[in-house]
Amino acid sequence: MLLVSVLDLSTGPEIGFLPLLAVGPAFASLTGGIRRTMLVGVTALVLAMGLAAYNHLELRRAYITMGSIAGVTAASALATVGRRRRERELAQVRSVAEVAQRVLLRPVPRRAGHMRVAVSYTSAMAEAHIGGDLYEVVTAPTGVRVIVGDVQGKGLEAVETAALVLGAFREAAHDEKDLEGVSARLEKALNRRLSGEEFVTAVLAEFSIEETTMTLLNYGHPAPLVLRAGGEIEFADPDEHVPPLGLAVLGPEGPAPYSITFEPGDQILFYTDGVIEARDALGRFYPLADRVPLLKDDDPEAALESLRRDLIAHIDGPPTDDAAMLLMRCREPGLDLL
The missing domain is CATH 1.20.58 (Methane Monooxygenase Hydroxylase; Chain G, domain 1)
Structure with a gap:
């Protein structure tokens, strides 16, 4: 003026x-x-x-x-x-x-059994802070049980399905004697809710309290990344790939459990496809295996935060898909972590 x-x-x-x-x-x-x-x-x-x-x-x-x-x-x-x-x-x-996010994705325990835990979640719905990715860590009588999954689609329907899966897992993880029983409960709950071609990719894991092994079930989900104490890396691929949860009618039967060694000093990173499918301005996918050195920080939360920041820097813009990451670090059983 x-x-x-x-x-x-x-x-x-x-x-x-x-x-x-x-x-x-x-x-x-x-x-x-x-x-x-x-x-x-x-x-x-x-x-x-x-x-x-x-x-x-x-x-x-x-x-x-x-x-x-x-x-x-x-x-x-x-x-x-x-x-x-x-x-x-x-x-x-x-x-x-x-509030919905706190109810749906409750803060995971920083310590579960002889594991140290860190989690990161980045939603594609920037204004809502919630999406269709899910994770949970439950300490059961037989060990520590984990689920990381990705609901098909986005929006409120995906959030509703994620809430259904998490509710069923939290209950079944305490009641069932093995992961096959847990996954059967999840499949049953989803079959009552889903219709058409809706599905949920997920990986379930159980860390035994008494043994240095980890058992996994993979329902069409990206294979977790294992970082050994000596620096070697490997992807915990299943022997056979099966359809995601919610598509049991298509066959074959659910996945067979497979085990890998998981000893003190080892780490395993569970993640959703929003991580490995994140693209930069040139269309290049996020090179997760090349970013393993970022996970060597003594504090798992700081290590995972470094990886999350690197992922955001790689995208250099708003994310187009939800991205969840759960890092588990093995310590000596009975070790005082305080």
């Missing part, structure tokens, strides 16, 4: 810069409140009247200019009210989403 006033004083009434004073209240409605918008509008009107008198502007042109400024000010005030209302609604939605 100051610039318009200077231009009008410099050029005179012939060019007619005065209507541009309406830009002031129009822009004020984008960031300020209704009081600030009205104040800017009144200021624009005062400037318009003063400049009109200074330039001896004919009454018709002066009235049209001030009417335009008054109209824009009124519209801007109404727009400010609507913007503030939407901001409050968005804040409420975010608050509800955060």
Whole structure:
């Protein structure tokens, strides 16, 4: 408005810069409140009247200019009210989403049995902070049981399915004697809920308390990455690939459990496809195996945070898919980790 006033004083009434004073209240409605918008509008009107008198502007042109400024000010005030209302609604939605996330994806224990645990979750729904990826760690009588999965699709339906899977897993992990029993309970719960071609990829794992082995069941999910204490890396691929959870009707029967050694100092990273399928500006996938050195920090949470930041830097923009990572680090059984 100051610039318009200077231009009008410099050029005179012939060019007619005065209507541009309406830009002031129009822009004020984008960031300020209704009081600030009205104040800017009144200021624009005062400037318009003063400049009109200074330039001896004919009454018709002066009235049209001030009417335009008054109209824009009124519209801007109404727009400010609507913007503030939407901001409050968005804040409420975010608050509800955060509560839903805490219920759906409860904080995993930092220590489970002789394991240290860290988790990272990045949602493609930036405003909601929740999506279809899921994870859980449960300390059962036979050991530590874990699930990491990915629900087909996004949005509220994916969140609902994830909640169903997690609820069934939390109950079955305590009751069933082995992972096959846990997965059967999950399949049964999903068959009651899903229809058509909906499915959930998932990997289930059990860390034995008394043995240095880990048992896994993989339902069409990316193979976990194992980092040995000596620095070797391997992907815990299943011997045979089977359909995801929810597609049991397609056959074959569920996956056979397979075991790998998991000794003190070893780490295993569970993740969803949003990690390995993340692309940079050139379309290159995230090279997870090449980023293993980032996981060597003594603190698992710091190590996983370094990996998450590197993933975000690789994408260099908003994520297009949910990305969940769960890091398990083995320590000596009975070792005091406090």
